[in-house]
Amino acid sequence: MTREAALNAALFVALIGTALVAQALGEGFIITLATKAAIFALAGVGLNLVLGYGGLVSFGHAAFFGLGGYATGILASHAMSGVPVATLPFTLNGSTEMLAIWPLAIAASGLAALAIGALSLRTSGVYFIMVTLAFAQMIYYLAISWPAYGGEDGLSFYVRNTFPGLNTFDPIQFFAICAGLLAAALGLVAVLTRSRFGLALRAARQNESRVVAVGIRPYSIRLLAFMLSGMIVGLAGSLYADLNRFVSPAMLSWHMSGEIMVFVILGGVGRLFGPVAGALAYIALEHLLGGVSDYWQALLGLLLLAIVIYAPGGLIGLIAGRRHV
Amino acid sequence: MSEPILDLHNLRKTFGALTATDDVSLTLHPGEIHALIGPNGAGKSTLIKLISGELRPDSGTIRFEGQAIDRLGPAARARLGLARSFQVSAVIPGFTVLENVMLAVQGASGASFRFLRPALRDRALTEPAQFHIAHVGMGTRAHMPAADLSHGERRRLEIAMALALRPRAFLLDEPMAGMGTEGARDLTAILSELRTEAPILLVEHDMDAVFALADRISVLVYGRIIATGTVAEIRASEAVRAAYLGDAA
Structure with a gap:
């Protein structure tokens, strides 16, 4: 086992172990923190596919996080009121079943990512950052100004959605769902980035014209990566909505895009478990430093600065060393 | 003519x-x-x-x-x-020699949308790539990152990539x-x-x-x-x- 593989395993064990120990000690709040870390890590894994492996700095991934969240909130609230979400072109009833909600949340965020990616991938560099940001902000303002689903106040749905065979109200069982999906997403990204598709995606990050010269269009490779990335982040948004039983425009705002980016950069850009390390560190800092000072994010900022300057491989790179990508 | x-x-x-x-x-x-x-x-x-x-x-x-x-x-x-090489050496610096040539083989095959099998275990990529690497006399360098090659070796790598495009x-x-x-x-x-x-x-x-x-x-x-x-x-x-x-x- 390489050093990085050992570190990756240790990180995952730390996440699961924290939740299990908290369960044994009856510390429900710690389990919730671990669940939040797993969800943020999932969002980071999604972003890492484009940011880390594709070299595409998307500053708009809150759009997919929020859309996944809103899809969940809207379906749940309609299930409670009994009014269908839509009657045309077909009747779409609300649902409180995670297994019914996830595909819709993933589809909604995937379609949005396809549309946003198709337009923004025609630009590059700082323009790409700005265009993705602009699209996300558009959706953010739409959510604020759309009163049907709470507008600025957000949308509560009080009861966590259900999963067959599990009691999702039990924090440890909901954590198990989130950690399971995180593991699945990590497996998916590991397979994707090693495949032919991944080879082309990683090559396009390093030398676009070379990729064109061998007859591969980076645009279509990147667009697919962007869409898959949006779908993973949308699933994370759905889980986040269920964790809080509440969605609000804050999930769509650029702060959220920045936060997901922080998980990736803190942990290690283009490292499979980077977002896991980043999200764990973020949540731990929030919990530990948040108690010390309300301005804990200033310290986070300093840490991020140090990472970017002294350890571009993030926490993973710091411990496992650099590797060729 | x-x-x-x-x-x-x-x-x-x-x-x-x-x-x-x-x-x-x-x-x-x-x-x-x-x-x-x-x-x-x-x-x-x-x-x-x-x-x-x-x-x-x-x-x-x-x-x-x-x-x-x-x-x-x-x-x-x-x-x-139509295979071109560049005035300034253009390879994928973070890839090994083998991966660089595999990328070219993949480009020529037109099949980049394959998602499951690891590319490094895809013999339809690795075997032609090894062949072209040997052709330009780089057989012993196959697993070296392109960034670590000498200038002349990088030029040869480019030729191998051009060859791989058939x-x-x-x-x-x-x-x-x-x-x-x-x-x-x-x-x-x-x-x-x-x-x-x-x-x-x-x-x-x-x-x-x-x-x-x-x-x-x-x-x-x-x-x-x-x-x-x-x-x-x-x-x-x-x-x-x-x-x-x-x-x-």
């Missing part, structure tokens, strides 16, 4: 007031090395870019194996078998640039062999290499081809001497 593989007809390209390509017609025939020489700023790189599809001409047409390719983008032209024609933009005498001699031998794979349009400053390799030479000055002919004809041409060789040879 046989049908040309590549046939440029009255190409013209201007950038503002500058005419970088001025009514250029040129052919590349099977089995030949056609060298394109000219002083700095003569428009050689522009012409290469017009052929590879990175730039679009203002007028004129390019036919490749009898087919007009004016509307095709660079990736589509590469898939048709090209119908090579566009080589200054393959000898920055190479030592010995490296240049080695590469000359490799290029000389390459012409049996596919004809080569060679842009090169190294006159020894050009005179050793070229079947025909075209001289480009201020965007215009002032002479095309065999090595002997070009050496003997007064116009070429005045415009170019006069100060070089």
Whole structure:
């Protein structure tokens, strides 16, 4: 086992172990923190596919996080009121079943990512950052100004959605769902980035014209990566909505895009478990430093600065060393 | 002469007031090395870019194996078998030699949307890649990151990548640039062999290499081809001497 593989395993064990120990000690709040870390890590894994492996700095991934969240909130609230979400072109009833909600949340965020990616991938560099940001902000303002689903106040749905065979109200069982999906997403990204598709995606990050010269269009490779990335982040948004039983425009705002980016950069850009390390560190800092000072994010900022300057491989790179990508 | 593989007809390209390509017609025939020489700023790189599809001409047409390719983008032209190398070494620095060549094999296969099998265990990629790496004498370097290669080795890697595209024609933009005498001699031998794979349009400053390799030479000055002919004809041409060789040879 390489050093990085050992570190990756240790990180995952730390996440699961924290939740299990908290369960044994009856510390429900710690389990919730671990669940939040797993969800943020999932969002980071999604972003890492484009940011880390594709070299595409998307500053708009809150759009997919929020859309996944809103899809969940809207379906749940309609299930409670009994009014269908839509009657045309077909009747779409609300649902409180995670297994019914996830595909819709993933589809909604995937379609949005396809549309946003198709337009923004025609630009590059700082323009790409700005265009993705602009699209996300558009959706953010739409959510604020759309009163049907709470507008600025957000949308509560009080009861966590259900999963067959599990009691999702039990924090440890909901954590198990989130950690399971995180593991699945990590497996998916590991397979994707090693495949032919991944080879082309990683090559396009390093030398676009070379990729064109061998007859591969980076645009279509990147667009697919962007869409898959949006779908993973949308699933994370759905889980986040269920964790809080509440969605609000804050999930769509650029702060959220920045936060997901922080998980990736803190942990290690283009490292499979980077977002896991980043999200764990973020949540731990929030919990530990948040108690010390309300301005804990200033310290986070300093840490991020140090990472970017002294350890571009993030926490993973710091411990496992650099590797060729 | 046989049908040309590549046939440029009255190409013209201007950038503002500058005419970088001025009514250029040129052919590349099977089995030949056609060298394109000219002083700095003569428009050689522009012409290469017009052929590879990175730039679009203002007028004129390019036919490749009898087919007009004016509307095709660079990736589509590469898939048709027009393999180019770059003036500045262009490889994927973070990839190993093997991965670089695998990428080219993958490009030629046209199948990049495969998601499950690890590329490094895909024998349809690794076996042809190993073959081409051995062909350019880099067999022992297959697992070295491209960033760690010497300049000459990187040039060879580029040739291997071009070979992996199973090209119908090579566009080589200054393959000898920055190479030592010995490296240049080695590469000359490799290029000389390459012409049996596919004809080569060679842009090169190294006159020894050009005179050793070229079947025909075209001289480009201020965007215009002032002479095309065999090595002997070009050496003997007064116009070429005045415009170019006069100060070089």
